[in-house]
Each structure stands twice: as C-alpha cells, then as structure tokens.
Amino acid sequence: MEVVYRCSRCGFIAEASTWLWRCPRCGGPLDVNIKGLKLTLSERRDMWKFSSVIPAKPLASLGEGFTPLVRPGFLRGNTYMKLEYLNPTGSFKDRGSAVAVSKAVELGAKLVIEDSSGNAGISVAAYAAATGIRARIYVPRDAPEGKKSLIRSLGAELIEAPSRAEAGRMAIESLRDGEAYLGHTWNPWFLQGTKTMAYELLDQLGHVPDAVVLPVSAGTLLLGLWIGFNELRSIGLVSRVPRLYAVQPQGFASLYEKIHGSTAGEPTRIADALRVSNPPRLGQMVDAIIGSGGDALVMTDNEILDSWKTLLRKGFIIEPSSAIALSGYLRLLNGNYLSNDREAVIVLTGNGLKYIDTMGRI
C-alpha cells in the first residue's frame, strides 16, 4: 500500500512517513491518499476486517466497529438505524481514534494532544491508554462533568478551556517537539478510520442504501463516509454513492449556512457534542454534500428533544446530539425530499449512558 499526504487546498504532496496534521506549505487540511487500493476481507469481526484498505496497523483494539444495524418496527420497513453508540467508548469517534492513535504511535509519538467537546476526547484518551502513550485533552469548561471525569479516569491529562474554539487554539499552541497533535477536526488519519463505516454498511446490507442521515459538526463522519463510498466506487464494488444528509443544530450550522445562507435562532443548549463553529474541512464537507446529491438541514432544540424522547421510549439509549439524525430523517420524509421507496440509514452516533445523571431533569 502506497500512502501519501495530499493538501486539499494547494495540492502539496508528501510521503506519509512523518506525522503531519496540516499542510506545511499553506496550512490547509491534508488528506491521506492510497494508491493501488485493494479490498480483501480479514477474519476479524471488528472494523479491522477492512484492514487491507486502512493505512495503519491496529496497535490496540477495544472492539471498535461492526456496530449493529437494526430495522426498528416504528419506522418504515426500509429504514435502518446504525448503532454507532455501541462502539467501545460510546461514539463513532472510536473508528477514527483507533487508526489515528495507532498511526501516531507507529510514527514515534509519545504523547497525543486532542481538543474536543467531549466524545472525541474520551475516545482518544481510551486509545492512548490502550496503546500505552500519554494523552492531553483540551475541552470547553462547560462540557458535561461526566465526560470530563471519564477522560481523567482513563489516565489522560485534562485541561479546561473557556470555550470549544479556545480549546482548539490552546491545544495547538501547547504543541512541543515529539508531541503529536491528533486534533480530529484536522486529522487525515482519523478519516481513514471513520471511512470504515461505508465498507461496513455494504458488508451488512449487501448493497449501499439510497441515503444516509447523520449528525454533523466538524464533518469527521460525513467525510469518512464520502471517502469510503467513493473508494468502493473506485474499486468497482458499488455503482453509486448514497445521498448524504447532514443534520446540524441551531447556532452550529456552518455547513448548512455555507450551502443555504445564514440562519437565525437560539444556539443549541442540548446538542453539546455538535458544537464546532469553524470546521477546518468545511470546503470538503460542502463538496461531499453536493457531490452525493444530499443536503444539509438545521434543527431546533425542541425537535431534537422530541426525537431523543422518541428513541429512549423505544429502548435506544442515545445522547441528545445523536437524536438530531432522527429529526432530520423525519423532516426529509415529511417534506417529500426522501421518497417512500428509498432505503435510508439513520446513524446514531453517541451513547446516552454518558447522560444518565442529567436524564432525570428532562
């Protein structure tokens, strides 16, 4: 497997043999490009079943990937839910962390640095623990207390920042020699992990669905799916890429606004996992939405809360930010943007067990 970094903005190319987190020439986000991609399935039953297309060796496994795909009775018969919240640390982020942390260790890092609204920090802390390297995680002060405690319990150093944006700035400024900035919103290896969900959907369904509806903040899952489905098309295993529908909360809808113009309304108070204001890969995210024939949508907190309650009352223990995908799906269906005969997958991204101390208050 021949692997190179490629800058999505200026076209810079370099061998992927050292750790880079952005383009050394223009500062833009880097991609990881694989030449001679070939899919052979391994015997493993986690996401490393697809290791032939993952440009990293798994240095530790916590059981990531191969999450259940269920067809719930309360939705149309051709609608599936992908239960990504059943990943090892409770979010889809584990796909990305497993690859990015393994790669950082492979390239010599002794410490990884991450900034996160919570879930990515937990995930990176866990995979750093599993591979035996140190982690320093920057989170906004108002991240859920439980998520902060968990990051510390996993052995990582936790640093609180005044805001989500400030957490990112502080993380990058803190970088010293020998430390790897993992920053999942920038990291090109992270997307090589999240792309496995596209392979997995094909493996589980036997085909690709017509549409995938998912929560989006910095776009790490959106771009992973876009990369994965396009790889599958380039290999010749599928003939088309599903429409990708990105669902965002009010106040943190930069993708929606880039496509449709600015929005008004109170910023979300409950979708805390989706609070990213200036995603570095915004341009690529727009390309994925337009290129797939999908769209971006914005939801109010009331809509998110309704979906959260609906899913809990059906036994699906997810976090509020994840419920936004069901809200988006219902909006698409009611507005006839998704016709009844189209097969859809709703991705539920984060585990509600992280919120049981606050559930009593809803």
Place this chain on the structure above:
Amino acid sequence: MEVVYRCSRCGFIAEASTWLWRCPRCGGPLDVNIKGLKLTLSERRDMWKFSSVIPAKPLASLGEGFTPLVRPGFLRGNTYMKLEYLNPTGSFKDRGSAVAVSKAVELGAKLVIEDSSGNAGISVAAYAAATGIRARIYVPRDAPEGKKSLIRSLGAELIEAPSRAEAGRMAIESLRDGEAYLGHTWNPWFLQGTKTMAYELLDQLGHVPDAVVLPVSAGTLLLGLWIGFNELRSIGLVSRVPRLYAVQPQGFASLYEKIHGSTAGEPTRIADALRVSNPPRLGQMVDAIIGSGGDALVMTDNEILDSWKTLLRKGFIIEPSSAIALSGYLRLLNGNYLSNDREAVIVLTGNGLKYIDTMGRI
C-alpha cells in the same frame, strides 16, 4: 422445537404455553427444556444468529449479542476479554431480557414486572419499550441515581424499595392478573438468552476456552453459560465444558459460602450490581461450578478497585462490579489454579458509562 417447563426441584413438567415464573407445585425455580435441539445458523449478526436454539421469536432487537472478544496486550497471550458491556443497554442482561420480554409478549402479557439492583431493570425497561409493553421496575433506594433516572427515561414505572431483598418481595406481592413477573433471578426464559454467550464464544474462537471467569450474583450468566455449553456438548459440537469460575464480592457471596463455608469482612460498597443475598437458583449454581470443575472466589473492595483502575487505564470503560472478574482471574493465576497454558475468557459484564458521574470521586 418442543419446549416444556421442568421444575428443577420436584420434577413437575408442563407445556410452555403459558407464563410461569416458578413451579406451581413446589415453588422451586423452573427450567425450560428443549427437545430435539438442532443448531442451524441464521444470517443475522446479533445473538439471533442462534435462533434455532432459542425458544422465542425476537419481537424487537436493539442489537443484542455478538459483543467483541478481544485479546488485550497487557494479559497473557491466551487470555481473552468478552466485552459484554457493549450490549445495547450496557450489560449482558440484554441477552436475557430480549428473550424473556419477547416471550412474555408472545404469551399475552401487557405489563412486565422486574426487581433489580439496576442493570436488569434498565435492560427490561428498554426491551419492554422496544416491544411496546409497559414495565414496572422495583429497585433498592440506594441504587445509583443515574440508573434510576434511566429506567424512568425509558418509560418504565420505577418503584424504590428499602433494600434489594425488599424490592424482590414487593415486586412479587404486587402481581395482578394479566401482569407477568419477569424477575430475572427466577425467570427460566432469561437463561435461554444468556446461554447464547456459550454459542457465541464457540463461534468467535472456533473452539471453547479452558476457563471462563465471570462476576456472579444471582447466577443468570453462570447458568446461561452452563446450559449453553452443555447443549453444545449434547449436540456433539464440543467435547467438554469449560471450567466456570464465579467471582463474588464480600457480603454477597452466597455461592462461595455454599461451597466453602462462611466468610467474614465488610460487605462491598462498590460492586452494587452484584448485591443479591438469596439467589433462588443457588442449588443450580453450585451444580454448575462443581459440574464444570471450576470454583467460586470472593474479592475485597480493594481488589475490585485495583482491577477497575487497571482496566480504565487500558481504555476499557466498565463498571466496578465487572472489574471483579479480572481480580478473580489474577487470583487464579497467582495461586496456580489456572496454569499458564490454559486459555481463559474474562467476561466484562457492565458498562462504566453508567458511572461517569461518580468517577471523579475515585
């Protein structure tokens, strides 16, 4: 598939066409016996892959079973961990609830009643929600607040009792016509769900391990494994049953005491999920331990806490009660009860995300 109830104490036999939770003749625990057991694997990727040996139809699926089996680098090469905490509601209980709740609905129940220290209550509440019937759950007042909140959020009625034992008594006394007492510590269908872990271990490993080390309170997992491995032997798919090692906390070690005599020491304050004092199936539990050539062990809270920290610092987010299995494994290894060339599976039963609000205090 021909299915009958059979009383393990007096030999009473009845067709399994109505809901019974204990022997109507002597009050002993009932078993479910299957005649003409035959294993054919279905296409499903959850525990219903083994539906040919499960005497119930899945009326709802939340993605139960097929949890990861990992071989962590910090243990001997032939030691696996079975990550049962990645089940839909965060514990192995989902295997039992999926079968028992489905069966209750099939047999006409409109409401199920459960008593639990927390995890089984969450699980039954979720599967009742998924199948669309009501649930009433009795828990001890001092169960973790988060677990109680979650049971309510899943739409179940929660009733607090002065103690775990009192929760059981109140549940049984409350029973009215048309209501099904699910009580997992008694329920014979529940064991038909937990037994799938034996089938799954064979499926994942290609053989059965030499030993399985697991936390034990009311024995629902222990007995499920015992039933499952014996079925596999009766079908002729394996030639022996693994040694089953039951690990219990101080103060709630009735199985250990039945085999080895009474113990002293402060009752556990951290293994809250294992607090069952008089398990109705104690006699069967002893038979499973003796019959498999295994043993029962008792751990102190300090040992449990050490194992909990060890596992968290390796990235495994489990609840304290689950960590006891690692403590037991280490005791067996250090005491030369488990020789180095023996393959062992440590079962991690419950998800630590339910405890993140308390983690800051350890």
